[in-house]
Amino acid sequence: YADASRVLTLAARLGGNTAEGLFEVATVTFAEGDFRAAQRACRALAKAHEGHPLVHVCNAHAFLVRNRSARAFEELEGVLEKDPNHVEALLALGEAHRKRASISDAEEAYQKAASLDPGNPEPHLGLGRLYLMARRTKDGIASLRRALSLDAESPEVLFEIGRALADTDEGRAFLTRAAEAQPGSAEAQLALGQVLLDRGDPKGAEVAFRAAIKANKGLADARIGLAEALLGQDDLAGAERELEGALAMVENAPRAVLLRARVYSKTDRVEEAFKEFQRAASLDPRNPEPLNEAAEQALALGRDVLGAAFLDRLLSRHPNNARGLALYGDVMKSRSKPDEARSYYQRALQGDGSLDRMAVQKKLNAL
Structure with a gap:
């Protein structure tokens, strides 16, 4: 994200700090999920281009980082009233509806954006996420493949389609590419770590999970994954340490409890292991x-x-x-x-x- 921000900031400066250029800089903060950084980027855009429609679109995206869809709708209403075909506003509108699980409204906004800008992968990425959320898996994967055909190197598209196809070799390859493209993305590194665990590579998984933790120290799933990777390398003390940290964040995480039972079992704490196995079974009766x-x-x-x-x-x-x-x-x-x-x-x-x-x-x- 830092590299992308630097490149886009330089491009905006060389292009005369147009509204479009400054908006591109702001998109990095949306992808990063950094609300304060998004607000700063939108203020910079507003200062340079007061009243420009992209200022309101930028503010809408910033509010969506915090899941404040009502405020996003307020920002977008005026823009779309003046220009119903504003593609960036339609994309933000689709995202706002998706956050509210308003499937048909989000679909309409994304499809309209796609028809207005056929070469833009973003509407298809939005549709892919929307359909997967609605459990329309076939439609979701088709939309993500369309997005990928328009931008084969998009880390976000690679991540989403990789996650949708994670149980296939193709999906795992997509996730690997997404993580390589986003070494600072906790989500991408977490997904890669799980892929490597599934492939029987605990050492590689350890590296990915540590990268995820570096990007987001509060990501309990990454600590649980790291514990499993360490357990796979017989580092029982390290695995137990990570599990204690994860369970301090999420007390009733079934996977962490099961892994701790395995650690106890391997360290001859049999009665403690039995208790944790039973607790894990109670927390996740389906497993x-x-x-x-x-x-x-x-x-x-x-x-x-x-x-x-x-x-x-x-x-x-x-x-x-x-x-x-x-x-x-x-x-x-x-x-x-x-x-x-x-x-x-x-x-x-x-x-x-x-x-x-x-x-x-x-x-x-x-x-």
Whole structure:
């Protein structure tokens, strides 16, 4: 952002500090989400070009940084009354409606801006964000691809389409490019860190998460991600330290609680681990992993009754969870109940979620 601001400020100065040039300088502050910097940039524009429509558009964007859409509408009303085809005002109007989740109004504003300025990627970026927010994923990705075709190097477009396609190689490549283009963007670095974790590169993820924290020290998700990256490198003390910091910011973050349970488990604090696994399960009942891991650890310690209790709770919520069913098969096998074990193993092979099916099939064949 600092580099972009310097370049645009120089360009504005060389161009005679036109209203358009000074507005471009202000757009950096909008992207950065810095309300005070946005106000300063808008004041500079107003001082040089009092009464210019872009002054009101600039003020509207500044208010949107603070989610003050009502004030943004006030600034835009007069501009659009005089010029209903003012593209920058329409883009700001679309953003104001999007902030209020007024889908049809935002869509109308963005589409009108796109028709008036066909070579501008911004309306399509706005539409992409809008459709994704409305869970119109196919439309959102199509709009973002259109924006990308108009500006293949836009960090914002790369980030949004990368996030929408994060579970694909293409999406991860987009996120990597977005982070490389915005080393000071906490959001982009956070997304890159998660991509690298998913790829099995905890060291690379650590670098990205540290960059995210440097950009935004209050970003709890980055500290949680860093803890996971450190845990993946067996830096248990470092992982625990980051988790304590994250949980001080967000006390009931399920992922942080689950990771802390794993740290306790790896440092022989078994009872503390069981408590944290249960807490993580309570905080996020949709995630079967905390109870699966608790049951697996209990069974490994020979505490079958406790393991079965965890599995009872798990399967009451997730009756088709493959891993939980396979673990219950192990419980039945240890109790010399081959018929029950066979039933659980067979159900596990037909169940949902990740499972080493070859290993389960071997257990089934051995009964």
